[in-house]
Amino acid sequence: MKYILMMNSMRAGHGVPQWPQKDLQAHIAFMIGLDEELRQSGELVSAEGLSFPDQAKLVRAGKNGVPITDGVFPESKEFLAGFWIIDVEKPERAYAVAAKVSAAPGLGGAPLNMPIEVRPIMSAPPPEML
């Protein structure tokens, strides 16, 4: 079963660049270690980190199909910071990996305990929709 683990953050929560170099390195080392672990167990499908929300654009198409871009988001908006797709035997394993991600070290090495959203991936659209 494929699951996606999503790390979201508010715009204001993106204080990461202000962390001391040492804390940032410990955080990144943790993330690299986790990816290595999931790759070795054969559970990692893919993982990506997104650039900061200040670069985010919202796009809609106008009547003639021309993209209309806009960068205005509500204050409450949660931005995706990064995600992991894993292929696991059961949901409990996905939750266990999410808990590990949640406890990634932050400022001063203290666990961030950030909430991680866990969702099943649709393997393919149902045949009747194709």
Added chain:
Amino acid sequence: MKYILLMSGTKTGVDGYHAWSQKDIEAHMAVLQGITEELTKSGEFVASQGLADPGEAKLVRGEKNGTPVTDGIFPESKEFLLGYWIVDVATPERAHAIAGRISVAPGPGGVPTNMPIEVRRLAIYVQPQSQ
């Protein structure tokens, strides 16, 4: 430059989608599939996934000892990711143009949904993509 195009919606919006007629759903999926095929041919396609219903979403935090604490309570206003496309394009404008195409995928009665698509550049410093 790699960009991710994120399609999101609230639970109410997703419930509305479930009420679409079979024909409208088929037309919608056909357009999205066509865009994916086109991007594959142009060499810009990297990855795409659709997510299962928001009703199946869980929020997980690790306790002190690392034990997962799961919870499925989200605010009404929460936007859930419905699906995404990762594209590798020459310019941000090209990413915006593709997002525009996705935005006009047909909805009920063939009318374009004009849903907003969030476009974000992927960070370069985290590239744990499996081989």
